[in-house]
Amino acid sequence: MSSKALNRLKRKLTVETLWIYVAKTLLNKEPLRGYDIVKALRNDMGIKASTITVYSVIYRMVREGLLETIKSDGESLYRLSQKGREEFEKALEFLENILNILKSP
Numbered sequence: 001m002s003s004k005a006l007n008r009l010k011r012k013l014t015v016e017t018l019w020i021y022v023a024k025t026l027l028n029k030e031p032l033r034g035y036d037i038v039k040a041l042r043n044d045m046g047i048k049a050s051t052i053t054v055y056s057v058i059y060r061m062v063r064e065g066l067l068e069t070i071k072s073d074g075e076s077l078y079r080l081s082q083k084g085r086e087e088f089e090k091a092l093e094f095l096e097n098i099l100n101i102l103k104s105p
Contacts, residue, residue, distance in 0.1 A: 031077035
């Protein structure tokens with residue numbers, strides 16, 4: 001059984017930063033439907049965010065220019081924009097720096 005502190009950390013590094021995982025899901029892949037992003041987060045990454053939460057993050061990412069929307073057969077498909085790729089790389093660098101600080105003696 002995990003402590004409340006560890007559970008809080010897990011939530012903050014997954015659901016509360018879901019955009020990073022959405023970006024990773026779309027990195028170097030064909031555009032996906034929102035539903036396919038939800039499935040990938042659950043099946044590939046073990047993130048159990050609600051469908052509405054994932055769609056909310058997708059819509060915010062579109063508004064911020066991190067994702068592009070493609071209409072295909074009446075459906076919306078999403079792909080990572082160049083800005084999204086750049087922000088994802090910056091996020092990885094930030095997380096690596098934090099890990100280095102935490103691991104240092």
